[in-house]
Amino acid sequence: MISPELLAPAGTQEHLETAFAYGADAVYAGQPRYSLRVRNNSFKDVSALSTGIERAHTLGKQFYLVSNIAPHNSKVQTYLRDLEPALELKPDALIMSDPGLIMLVREKWPGQPVHLSVQANAVNWATVEFWRRQGISRVILSRELALNEIREIRDRVPDMELEVFVHGALCMAYSGRCLLSGYMNHRDANQGTCTNACRWNYKEVKHGHDQTDDLIATCASSEAKQVEPREILLEEPNRPGSFIPAYEDEHGTYIMNSRDLRAVQHVAELANIGVHSLKIEGRTKSTYYVARTTQVYRQAIDNAAQGKPFDMGLMDELEALSNRGYTEGFLRRHLPQEYQTYEQGSSSLGTQQVVGTITDADNRWLTIEVKNKFAPGDELELITPAGNLRFSADGMENRNGETMTHAPGSGHVVRIPKPDQLPDTLDHSYLTRILPA
Numbered sequence: 461m462i463s464p465e466l467l468a469p470a471g472t473q474e475h476l477e478t479a480f481a482y483g484a485d486a487v488y489a490g491q492p493r494y495s496l497r498v499r500n501n502s503f504k505d506v507s508a509l510s511t512g513i514e515r516a517h518t519l520g521k522q523f524y525l526v527s528n529i530a531p532h533n534s535k536v537q538t539y540l541r542d543l544e545p546a547l548e549l550k551p552d553a554l555i556m557s558d559p560g561l562i563m564l565v566r567e568k569w570p571g572q573p574v575h576l577s578v579q580a581n582a583v584n585w586a587t588v589e590f591w592r593r594q595g596i597s598r599v600i601l602s603r604e605l606a607l608n609e610i611r612e613i614r615d616r617v618p619d620m621e622l623e624v625f626v627h628g629a630l631c632m633a634y635s636g637r638c639l640l641s642g643y644m645n646h647r648d649a650n651q652g653t654c655t656n657a658c659r660w661n662y663k664e665v666k667h668g669h670d671q672t673d674d675l676i677a678t679c680a681s682s683e684a685k686q687v688e689p690r691e692i693l694l695e696e697p698n699r700p701g702s703f704i705p706a707y708e709d710e711h712g713t714y715i716m717n718s719r720d721l722r723a724v725q726h727v728a729e730l731a732n733i734g735v736h737s738l739k740i741e742g743r744t745k746s747t748y749y750v751a752r753t754t755q756v757y758r759q760a761i762d763n764a765a766q767g768k769p770f771d772m773g774l775m776d777e778l779e780a781l782s783n784r785g786y787t788e789g790f791l792r793r794h795l796p797q798e799y800q801t802y803e804q805g806s807s808s809l810g811t812q813q814v815v816g817t818i819t820d821a822d823n824r825w826l827t828i829e830v831k832n833k834f835a836p837g838d839e840l841e842l843i844t845p846a847g848n849l850r851f852s853a854d855g856m857e858n859r860n861g862e863t864m865t866h867a868p869g870s871g872h873v874v875r876i877p878k879p880d881q882l883p884d885t886l887d888h889s890y891l892t893r894i895l896p897a
Contacts, residue, residue, distance in 0.1 A: 486524060574595070603790065722788065816867070834893045
């Protein structure tokens with residue numbers, strides 16, 4: 461059994477530092493013009509990329525540069541020009557999906573390692589073998605594969621490195637190849653500007669027809685009236701007797717709202733199969749998300765390498781994060797309702813809430829930059845790269861030493877008594893509040 465690489469998202473330099481602090485072996489980040497994450501991406505110029513790549517290499521870690529858009533001619537024309545200064549920084553691999561761009565990179569920089577993006581939708585061993593023959597060094601497999609399919613690909617193409625997503629947002633389209641956002645509001649998911657239109661809150665409105673027989677709304681929205689819970693049964697004319705249920709309540713209807721992937725329970729089996737890299741999705745998520753997911757999957761990988769049984773507590777650790785309900789995706793076959801959530805469009809808060817970050821510590825006090833309200837007596841957990849600590853603060857004061865009954869929220873700085881058994885370093889640490897069940 462190999463010990464897989466743990467690959468974490470890095471939308472910013474802070475995300476990169478957090479990922480490495482909590483045990484990631486590698487990070488991935490993209491140039492906004494050529495990757496699928498335009499928003500919340502600080503690696504917009506060569507200087508920022510240089511800082512990130514240099515930091516990764518100083519730590520003995522890997523930095524993968526994402527170039528996985530579906531490019532139109534205008535971007536093909538500028539791609540090699542814009543990529544050249546980035547490649548001079550020596551990223552450890554390019555993550556690419558477009559055969560044309562891959563061809564151009566292989567011609568100009570034949571020694572540059574290229575990883576095939578999940579956007580290329582590799583779902584069988586023949587496809588993986590094809591890309592091996594093109595000089596691709598790693599294939600990021602489609603999220604739609606089952607464990608036995610991954611095993612067969614590993615057995616049939618033993619010389620190819622494989623990467624598998626194990627955590628994060630799923631897509632209602634085939635591993636991200638979606639046109640819905642572009643159709644709804646002209647922001648193309650395949651150009652990095654997805655608005656997650658599949659998860660919006662849709663409501664029925666009264667309608668009629670105009671003079672050309674097109675549907676038009678006869679009132680602005682049904683939002684003003686109370687919507688009684690209702691069930692809608694859809695039938696496609698060419699498939700009589702085959703019905704699709706949809707449900708609407710006062711919150712609307714959610715017909716394409718994928719749950720979030722959580723496959724920590726399959727880490728040991730994926731390692732046994734011989735998967736080289738386990739990937740966490742989330743370049744636009746918070747640094748706390750990166751810290752918590754990296755910490756959990758690091759522990760799962762290390763436990764598997766040591767032959768330890770799976771720790772079910774790791775599932776609970778991930779429940780602390782806000783999520784849309786979890787699924788293990790397609791790794792094992794399930795009923796459709798176990799992939800989708802039909803009852804809510806927004807994430808649930810999770811079992812814990814970040815209430816602050818540690819800015820200073822002395823012999824008596826922890827100084828907290830407050831993010832959300834908390835108070836003495838709340839059950840707290842300190843999340844650190846060296847391990848986590850649960851405790852309850854028995855007091856609180858402001859920076860002037862005045863007693864406080866609670867920390868009101870973002871923008872405040874408070875001090876709480878320093879708990880026992882505190883780790884030596886508190887860099888990249890988060891204070892969370894355990895929410896009532």
